[in-house]
Amino acid sequence: MGRAEARKAQQRSTRRAPRGRATGKGRTGKQAGIRRFFTWKKILGAFFGMVLLGMGALVALYFYVDEPDPNADALTQSNVYKYADGSIMARDGKMNREIVPIGRVPKEVQTGFIAIENKSFYQDQGVDFLGIARGLFNTVTGKGKAGGSTITQQYVKNFYLNQDQTPTRKLKELVISLKVDQRMEKPDILAGYLNTSYFGRGAYGIQAAAQAYYGVDVDKLTLEQGAYLAAVLQAPSDYDWATAGPNGKRLVMVRFNGVLDNMVEMGALDPAKRKELKFQEPVKPKAAPGMEGQKGYLKQAADAELRRQTGMTAQMLQAGGWEITLNIDPKKQAALEKAVQDELESQLNRKDRPVDAAVQAGATSVDPKTGAVVAMYGGTGLSDHWASNALRQDFQPGSTFKPIVLASALENHAKTHDGKPITPNALYDGTSKRPVVGSDTPFAPQNQDNLNYGDPFLTVQAATNSSVNSVYAQMIVDVGPPKVKKTALQLGMKDRPGWPEDKPAMSLGTMSANTLEMAGVYATFDAHGKKITPTIIKSAKHADRDFKPVESVGGQAITRETADTVTKVLTGVVQDGSGKAVRSSAYEAAGKTGTTESNVAAWFTAYTPELVTVVAMFGEEPGTAKQTTLTGTAGGGRAGGSSFPAEIWKAYTLAALKGVDTGEFDLSEANMGPTMAPSRSSSPSSSTSASTPSAPVSPSQNTPDPSKSSQGPSKSPSKSPDPSKSPDPSKSPDPSKSPPLTLP
DSSP states (O other), rough: OHHHHHHHHHHHHHHHHHHHHHTTTOHHHHHHHHHSSSOOOHHHHHHHHHHHHHHHHHHHHHHHHHHHHHHHHHHOOOOOOEEETHHHHHHHESOOOOOOOOGSSSSHHHHHHHHHHTTTTTTTOSHHHHHHHHHHHHTTTTSOOOOOOHHHHHHHHTTTOSSSOOHHHHHHHHHHHHHHHHSSOOHHHHHHHHHHHHHTTTEEEEHHHHHHSSSGGGGGHHHHHHHHHHTTTTTTTHHTTTTOOOHHHHHHHHHHHHHHHHHHTTTOOOHHHHHHHOOOOOOOOOOTTTOTTTTHHHHHHHHHHHHHHHHHHHHHTTTTTEEEEEEEOOHHHHHHHHHHHHHHHHOOOOTOHHHHHTTTEEEEEEETTBEEEEEEESSSSSOOOOSSSTTSSSSSSGGGHHHHHHHHHHHOOOOTSSSOOOOOOOOEEEEETTTOSSSSSSOOOOOOGEEEEEEEEEEHHHOOOOOTTTHHHHHHHOOHHHHHHHHHHHTTTTOTOOTTTOOOGGGGSSSOBBBHHHHOOHHHHHHHEEEEEBBBBEEOOOOOOOOOOOOEEEEEESSSHHHHHHHHHHHHHHHHSGGGGGTTTOOOOEEEEEEEEGGGGGEEEEOOOSOEOOOOOOOEETTTTTTTTOOGGGGGGGGTTTTHHHHHHHHHHHTTTTTTTOOOOOOOOOOOOOOOOOOOOOOOOOSSOOOOOOOOOOTOOOOGGGSTTTEEEEEEEEEETTTTOOOGGGGGGOOSOOOOOOOO
16 A cells, blocks of 8 residues: 555544544444434424324313213212121211302402412412413422412312312313313302312311301401411311311411412401411311211211221211111120210310319221221210310320330340340349430430339339339330330321420330320230221212221231230239229229329220220320320329229229120230349449349249339339439439449
8 A cells, every 4th residue: 555545544544543443432333323214303393293192182182071960969879887796886067068159158269269279260260371381390309299270270179070180081171171160160160169179077068167267257257267277178177176187277377378478468357458368277076967966976987997998078068878787786886875974975074174174085996807996985966075085196196115125125135234034024123213224315204203213122023013214214215216216116106296206205105106006006915916907987878989808907016925925914904004094803804094294184095805905095185285284183182094094994894794604815825934033232233124033933923013022112212303204314313424233
């Protein structure tokens, strides 16, 4: 090759270099071809083509879908509720609705609904496509559930369709909304929307809502009242001020303020007047006819379970057509109501004694073999107290949580601080206000009445009998609070905000719970560790919907050995401990008392082989959600779990099991552990509990009565503070600076 040819070849190579470098990075000719195929022009062309196809499909649907007749059947049906024996308990009656013309709704109240629901109502064509796109974008990006429905769409959904969230129903809603907007005037659409919407409290339409929430006709509503009704409309069951929890109240206030702020933004409300407007609390709810006494509470519980299992909204359920059979046994229900009346209500003077006026009672009774809720007590009636006390979640379970700590210790084969296995016969220091050892969070709980138990050591059985706080505070540290929480959730407790994740105070039941879930926990103990989920619904039928019942009996939540051992310990509580008020030759029982700090709640949770029943009392200041003490109830002193709750439990259980051939617990797998012999040392070391094992005992052997041994309580020589209060953990002594206690 000559020089000329070489130079030409070199130039050709140089010109090809950039392409070669790109190829060197892994871009093949084939890939470059694909890139040329997916150009921006082609992508945009495909996108707009799809948009045109979608618009064409919408136009076709517009002519294909006719405006249907109103869903009158859904608006007039009722739900029927039956007892377990098939007898009718209640019907929810005809729709609580009165159609009113738009002229009766104050103009500013109308504007309030538009401000929070659909600010472009008077400008749009019945459908806000930008709003729909925005809602879809929020859903895809995780910023919230898809929204964008106009007032017209919501009216169409209420009046013509149903509440199902299916793509087909949504498309029909869009098309019918366009047609309705063309046919009807905007004021008429707004009137239809306000008259068909469900506001909660059984109220359909704004006239019924005005009466239900403020006791006035719609034309007397103030702007503030109308703003609340506009706010509550989004989630009536969660935002009703009478039943909403702290988060529900916070959210409804956000919407209430949103109504007024949006009106200012729209130019419909003067900013100066906005600053003067204050939230007006609704009146107390009233029971609908036929829902007096416990029937309203039972309906509440059944509705909650039905919605949870089907995913229905409150409005979908209120549309009617359901035949719901409850697991409630009418005889047991009557026995529970009578027990509360005889053992508590008959002794209260709610009119003249402020403490008595604050007393609320709730109870749930479950068949541990099936999980059926056979009786439930929610309060004195919906007109007095709208939310069921059996289902309320704003109080702590107190010491009824301690058996869960023990169960977790047994399940995890945990050991005491000095390496001994935790069993019912293991030894712990029962000194009141003794600082726990091994925790990053200082904690030194006071025992009830500031009593010291043991000399100073006592068995776990004796500590459970007397509900010794200092023992269980140390035990949860030995097990590990996260492990205890895991066991609690396995047994059926709910993971709600406020769980004290890694704090030893959890041992005293400082989370929230209700009687239904605690009945499930103890039913699981009763069922030898099989997970029992209480259910109030036996069956539910509807022409157009399916209901899948709760799986009441599940697999092993904990081992049978653990469950039976806990039951064995809890029989000791009834025979020799704080639960001895319910002892009877008519049944064998296992149970636990619970009293919370400041005596704002008192529990008795116990079971026989046939029945698990949780009875609780709560102190609630009338007219508010403020918790208040039960001390002084019925003119007495401290109202703990061993007082009224235990008395109600016994009276009910005797009546419910009357004529039943009651049995004994089968505790063949209970393992009490080796006997631990306590002794004292004049030179304490660093351990919290130790002993030299003596001869083992059989699993069925009872622990000696602590009242007949050196393990009984002794009065602390120091002056006791309020016995109902545990000390502030932040002010507890630092365990690392306290002289450690041990046995030689």
